[in-house]
Amino acid sequence: MRDGLRPSDGSDRVAASAWSLMPTPILHNANTAIEERLDALSKELEDHLKCDVLSFLGPLWTGVDGVIREAVEDRRPRRKSLAVLLETDGGYIEVAQRIADTFRRKYRRVEFVIPDHAMSAGTVLVMSGDAIHMDYYAVLGPIDPQVVRRGGGGLIPGLGYLVQYKRLIEKSNKGQLSPAELAFLINKFDPAELYQYEQSRELSKTLLQDWLVKYKFKNWRRTKTRGRQVTRPMRVERAAKIAEDLSDSDRWHSHGRGISMAVLRRVLRLQIDDFGADRELNHKVRQYHKLLVDYMGRRAHVGVTHWPGHYTPFMGASNA
Numbered sequence: 001m002r003d004g005l006r007p008s009d010g011s012d013r014v015a016a017s018a019w020s021l022m023p024t025p026i027l028h029n030a031n032t033a034i035e036e037r038l039d040a041l042s043k044e045l046e047d048h049l050k051c052d053v054l055s056f057l058g059p060l061w062t063g064v065d066g067v068i069r070e071a072v073e074d075r076r077p078r079r080k081s082l083a084v085l086l087e088t089d090g091g092y093i094e095v096a097q098r099i100a101d102t103f104r105r106k107y108r109r110v111e112f113v114i115p116d117h118a119m120s121a122g123t124v125l126v127m128s129g130d131a132i133h134m135d136y137y138a139v140l141g142p143i144d145p146q147v148v149r150r151g152g153g154g155l156i157p158g159l160g161y162l163v164q165y166k167r168l169i170e171k172s173n174k175g176q177l178s179p180a181e182l183a184f185l186i187n188k189f190d191p192a193e194l195y196q197y198e199q200s201r202e203l204s205k206t207l208l209q210d211w212l213v214k215y216k217f218k219n220w221r222r223t224k225t226r227g228r229q230v231t232r233p234m235r236v237e238r239a240a241k242i243a244e245d246l247s248d249s250d251r252w253h254s255h256g257r258g259i260s261m262a263v264l265r266r267v268l269r270l271q272i273d274d275f276g277a278d279r280e281l282n283h284k285v286r287q288y289h290k291l292l293v294d295y296m297g298r299r300a301h302v303g304v305t306h307w308p309g310h311y312t313p314f315m316g317a318s319n320a
Helices: 030-049 064-074 093-106 121-126 158-173 179-188 191-216 232-246 261-266 279-298
Strands: 052-057 081-087 109-113 131-134 146-148 155-157 301-307 310-315
Touching (some): 030 052, 030 279, 030 301, 052 279, 064 301, 064 310, 081 093, 081 121, 081 279, 093 109, 093 121, 121 191, 279 301
Parallel strands (some): 052 081, 109 131
Antiparallel strands (some): 052 301, 146 155, 301 310
């Protein structure tokens, strides 16, 4: 068990050193009883889905990828398929990439179950799955990975920064820039920061596109309406369109806006499996998720990884 989560460097990462792993209680007390119940509910979900189930609830900050790696590598015995019950507000796209690589290193098939929300970099991570399970209430989000401003100030949505810079440049080209806007443009926008945000945006789009083609679309053989044979260029084109749509901040208007299963199906034409349509599965997912969230809240855990027999919480967090 690790003794803490630390950033990989001291400049462009959240100060994750404030996180610490809390030991799982060994005494037979109320906490032990709840964790035993969580184990039982997780095993029921595994039996229903016929795969391993790993839950992660929390931000995708530096260090989380290492904790998930340990959880996956320690799993013995291990099935061929993994279902990830995920709830996250997002975080670093690089962390999402390393988590996806870890899952694929150990499992042939990976599915994601979203009982509530997976936003930003979490949405990109979900697109690395062979299948996505949601219900009417669950949401994904625009792909707008969070980045750290130099000199402090915490995490900010990178696309919002880029959009505002673009708008100011357009006004400048038209001679419509006010003195206040000019001063702001000169003093607040750093070319190095702009490049960092652009690279985060492009990495998000590239990963989402590549993962969709490789995993989600791999069994897409015929078009639904005309029955045409689907070629690789068609898969690439569809994936690129989805990546572009999800990174369009003007379309979604908000970094934190939820995109429902219905919208994902209708507008983005993504195949989403509705776990709410399976009464037994719906009951098992909601019962397990509710207890896990309630327990985390009662113990003030910022995040947690859980699978049968292992509850690993994160205590105390700082994103500034």
